[in-house]
Amino acid sequence: MKDTIVVLVEGEVLADGRGTSIPNQKNSCLTFAEGLAPILTSKMNVAILHGNKAQVGFVLLRAEIASHVLHSIPLDVCGADTQGATGYMLNQAILNVLRRKNFKRNAMCILTQTMVDTNEPQSEQTRRAIGPWYDRDRAVKYREARKWTMIEEPGRGYRRTVPSLLPIGIIEIEGIKQLVNSGIIVIAAGGGGVPVAEQEGGQLVGVEAVVGTENVANMFAQQLGAKVMLIVVEAAAKYILERLSIEKRSRMSLEELDQFLENRKINSRNVKAQLIAASKFLNGVGELVVITTLESLPSALVKESGLWIGNKDLPIIL
Numbered sequence: 001m002k003d004t005i006v007v008l009v010e011g012e013v014l015a016d017g018r019g020t021s022i023p024n025q026k027n028s029c030l031t032f033a034e035g036l037a038p039i040l041t042s043k044m045n046v047a048i049l050h051g052n053k054a055q056v057g058f059v060l061l062r063a064e065i066a067s068h069v070l071h072s073i074p075l076d077v078c079g080a081d082t083q084g085a086t087g088y089m090l091n092q093a094i095l096n097v098l099r100r101k102n103f104k105r106n107a108m109c110i111l112t113q114t115m116v117d118t119n120e121p122q123s124e125q126t127r128r129a130i131g132p133w134y135d136r137d138r139a140v141k142y143r144e145a146r147k148w149t150m151i152e153e154p155g156r157g158y159r160r161t162v163p164s165l166l167p168i169g170i171i172e173i174e175g176i177k178q179l180v181n182s183g184i185i186v187i188a189a190g191g192g193g194v195p196v197a198e199q200e201g202g203q204l205v206g207v208e209a210v211v212g213t214e215n216v217a218n219m220f221a222q223q224l225g226a227k228v229m230l231i232v233v234e235a236a237a238k239y240i241l242e243r244l245s246i247e248k249r250s251r252m253s254l255e256e257l258d259q260f261l262e263n264r265k266i267n268s269r270n271v272k273a274q275l276i277a278a279s280k281f282l283n284g285v286g287e288l289v290v291i292t293t294l295e296s297l298p299s300a301l302v303k304e305s306g307l308w309i310g311n312k313d314l315p316i317i318l
Contacts, residue, residue: 004045004180004226007036008217008277010270011051011191012234013294014086020058026089028294032232033093035297039230040094041103045180047224050090051213052191055082060131072146075130075162076194076206083111083190090187107185110176113204114193114211115169128164128210133157163209165195167216171204173223180224192216214277222284229281231274231291238268239291239307246291246307249300254282257309278309286310 014028039046059081063073073081087109094107120126129151134142139150139158150158170176170193179186192211196204214231221229233239236247242264244250252260257279266272278289288310292300300306 002043002045002181002183003228004047004221004224005039005228005230006217006221006224006226007039007046007048007230007232008213009048009050009232009294010234011053011055011086011213013232014050014089015054015058020054025086026093029086029089029093030096032294032297033090033097035294035301036094037097037101038301040098040105040185041101044228045183045224046185047176047180047220047226048090048185048187049189049213049217049220050086050187050191052079052082052086055086056191057131064132074206075208075210076196079191079194080111083194084109087111087187087190094185094187105183105185107187108179109187110172110179112176112189112193113171113196114167114189114216115171116165116195116197116207116209116211117168118165118197118207118209120163120165126164127161129153129159129161130210131160133159165207165209165211167192167211167219170216170219170223171196173220176220177224189213189216189220212273214273218277218280218284221281221286225285226281227285227287229278229286229289231278231289232294232297233270233274233291234293236293236296238271242266242268242271244271244307246293247296247305249303249305250307252307252309253311254279254309257282282310 015025056078059078091107091109098105133156135157142148143150148160151161152158176186176188192213193216195207195209195211197207199205239246261275290300290306290308292306296305
């Protein structure tokens, strides 16, 4: 059986610091695909997930600007929108890289629904702010008319907050397994997948919530039996602030990672979520996690950079 790698690329890598226009996003997708080429052309089975925080923000801002003439966009539909758009750009970039190298391999984007636990206890710490900022009058209007929960961010205005729910299942996982195991490069669960819940009678319904992409990436990796997880982050700065190096090659054992998580207060929510996902993966089926930036991706794949976590020094280019 071929080894499987799960690749998670942050949404901000594709649409934020490197430019937010569609041409910018396409260029970032191409840079990502070019950096990933040694894996795409290897014998490994490949599943790719992407974040969508920045992309969802763009969709919600456009909807707000057009709210006087068009309907609002439910958050589940917004998530599906960004899965399709970003998945298309990633898929096309990957296919173009493969064609340029005359390497015959198929790639496919699968719109994915993620079952969430709507009974999970919520607190302010487990809610996430989304979308644009509003003035006080608009915030009061939406709180009453749309039943939104709004919080004030001093100096910037008011934002909507929604629950961040834990994934408990991936609706399309069996089909995704078949595609991945057949050698097709699969892009799935963008933004963690569209959060859905099961109603009476087994009917699925979209949920106004977000789901952590890192949690879903770990669930994906466990169910696919992956050995390696590769996480591509926006910048090294957040890791540097936590006294971790991803620009130069550094090593950390699973035991050291678990001790780091237990004993250290991690200020960056993203770094913490990524390291927890790495720990869960390695304490499950996984053997190696590599964390790198988009710029350092080519050097990370030849073991010259990145944070390498695990007890084995596996080659990730086969």
